[in-house]
Amino acid sequence: AQKITQTQPGMFVQEKEAVTLDCTYDTSDPSYGLFWYKQPSSGEMIFLIYQGSYDQQNATEGRYSLNFQKARKSANLVISASQLGDSAMYFCAMREGIDSASKIIFGSGTRLSIRP
Amino acid sequence: GAVVSQHPSWVICKSGTSVKIECRSLDFQATTMFWYRQFPKQSLMLMATSNEGSKATYEQGVEKDKFLINHASLTLSTLTVTSAHPEDSSFYICSQEKRGNRQETQYFGPGTRLLVL
Numbered sequence A: 001a002q003k004i005t006q007t008q009p010g011m012f013v014q015e016k017e018a019v020t021l022d023c024t025y026d027t028s029d030p031s032y033g034l035f036w037y038k039q040p041s042s043g044e045m046i047f048l049i050y051q052g053s054y055d056q057q058n059a060t061e062g063r064y065s066l067n068f069q070k071a072r073k074s075a076n077l078v079i080s081a082s083q084l085g086d087s088a089m090y091f092c093a094m095r096e097g098i099d100s101a102s103k104i105i106f107g108s109g110t111r112l113s114i115r116p
Numbered sequence B: 001g002a003v004v005s006q007h008p009s010w011v012i013c014k015s016g017t018s019v020k021i022e023c024r025s026l027d028f029q030a031t032t033m034f035w036y037r038q039f040p041k042q043s044l045m046l047m048a049t050s051n052e053g054s055k056a057t058y059e060q061g062v063e064k065d066k067f068l069i070n071h072a073s074l075t076l077s078t079l080t081v082t083s084a085h086p087e088d089s090s091f092y093i094c095s096q097e098k099r100g101n102r103q104e105t106q107y108f109g110p111g112t113r114l115l116v117l
Helices: none
Strands: A010-014 A019-021 A032-039 A046-052 A064-069 A074-079 A088-096 A104-106 A110-115 B004-007 B010-013 B019-025 B032-038 B045-051 B067-073 B076-081 B090-099 B104-108 B112-116
Touching (some): A019 A110, A032 A074, A046 A064, A104 B045, B004 B090, B010 B019, B032 B067, B032 B076
Antiparallel strands (some): A032 A088, A088 A110, B004 B019, B032 B045, B090 B104, B090 B112
């Protein structure tokens, strides 16, 4: 079974609009962490935001916020006021457990394209 | 600035040769590093977990004799693709974890593009 599911292979959004990228996860471990990464065409993986399973509040980092719905096991990324430079692949990822050697599993990604 | 470096960034080699990729921690010591592979238009797939001073832990389906991992120090892990073949052509990327009080981050290297002819 898929641990991390991103159901949107591609999205087109008008510049300056907000966009929500969907991510659902599956785990029975009470301790886990959720990540979002941006991968531009250069290939580098850029860390955007992190949400711990015990965090009471939704994580925010500048224009990025994570809509953490624990009961629904969803961790959608919201980008406010999108910019042309936001066009890239976006990956949701999860780490199960608290061990520093716990591996991170990635979703299939969403390609976001911002229209001028 | 960069936290993790990778070298080389590009490799083109003939089939049958071995290729070594270095992943270096610039900012902190990492007892654990992760190696991923990404084929075009696909997601990152974890290949192995590299542990300093001990053997790497490989994911199911990854040949440990083909993808040799050495983590000899707290700042350097190497991945050697032995007897590379065209199907090994991919984007190889390493990562390290850094934990703070309330946040953890996986820092990724810039990646190595391998093309086997």
